[in-house]
Amino acid sequence: MVRRIYPECPLVGVGALIVNEGRVLLVKRASEPGLGLWSIPGGVLRVGETLEEALVREVEEETGIKVEVKCLLDVLDLIVRDEDGRVKYHYVLVDYLAKPLGGEIRPSPETPEVKWVKIDDVEKYPVTKTFLRLLRKLREGKLPANLKEIS
Numbered sequence: 001m002v003r004r005i006y007p008e009c010p011l012v013g014v015g016a017l018i019v020n021e022g023r024v025l026l027v028k029r030a031s032e033p034g035l036g037l038w039s040i041p042g043g044v045l046r047v048g049e050t051l052e053e054a055l056v057r058e059v060e061e062e063t064g065i066k067v068e069v070k071c072l073l074d075v076l077d078l079i080v081r082d083e084d085g086r087v088k089y090h091y092v093l094v095d096y097l098a099k100p101l102g103g104e105i106r107p108s109p110e111t112p113e114v115k116w117v118k119i120d121d122v123e124k125y126p127v128t129k130t131f132l133r134l135l136r137k138l139r140e141g142k143l144p145a146n147l148k149e150i151s
Contacts, residue, residue, distance in 0.1 A: 002044065005032075010090040013078075014055040015042030016098040017134065018067055023118055025100070026125065027062055027111035033080050033089045039128040040095070041065075041111065051094055059098065063114045064106040067098040073143050078130050095134055097145050 002011060017040050018025040026038045043058035045051065052069045059067050073095045080089040105114045117125065122135065137143050 004044075004089065006086065006088060007090055010077075010092050012045040012051075013042055013091045013093045014045060014051055014058060015040045015093055015095040015130075015134075016055050016059050016067060016069075017073060017095060017138075018059065018065065018098045018100055019119070020100050020116070023116040024122060025063060025065065025105070026115055026117050026122070026127075028113035029128070030110050030112050033078065034128040036126070037128045038122075038125040039131040040134075041114075042093075042095075043110070044091075052096070055096055055098065060103065062108050062111045063103075064108075065103040066101040068101055070097040070099055071144050073097050073145065074134055074137060076130060076133060093130055 004011065016025075025041065027041045028038050029035055041059045041062040042055065043062065045054045049057070055069055056067060059065055076093050076095070078089065078091040078093055079087060082088045105116070107114050123132075127135075138145065
């Protein structure tokens with residue numbers, strides 16, 4: 001098992017911005033980092049798994065939705081330090097745009113709430129800093145897709 005808290009090296013995480021009819025699929029995080037905040041579904045890469053395989057697996061585990069990966073959106077760092085300055089969490093996050101293929105949304109132990117939210121209403125929710133950065137880059141047209149194209 002990989003140690004997530006005070007890791008020996010950065011962990012690779014994947015996330016999926018899943019858009020359907022002007023709505024995005026959000027999950028509420030049940031653990032740190034991001035406990036109680038809303039974000040896009042995703043998780044940690046397993047040994048021997050490609051980024052896209054991990055994304056498809058994690059989305060289905062967390063939400064019940066099967067997806068098709070469309071394109072890479074962004075790669076970013078999430079580094080959280082404790083009060084002594086030690087690295088408590090360190091992830092390299094690889095975010096993709098994904099299209100829903102089917103399934104029924106349902107919560108999981110990692111994501112006790114899952115819901116479709118209108119893109120214009122997303123920022124009314126308490127969201128993770130990394131998801132907020134992704135949204136801002138999309139709105140500013142700094143990524144391969146933008147919100148007008150995908151909504």
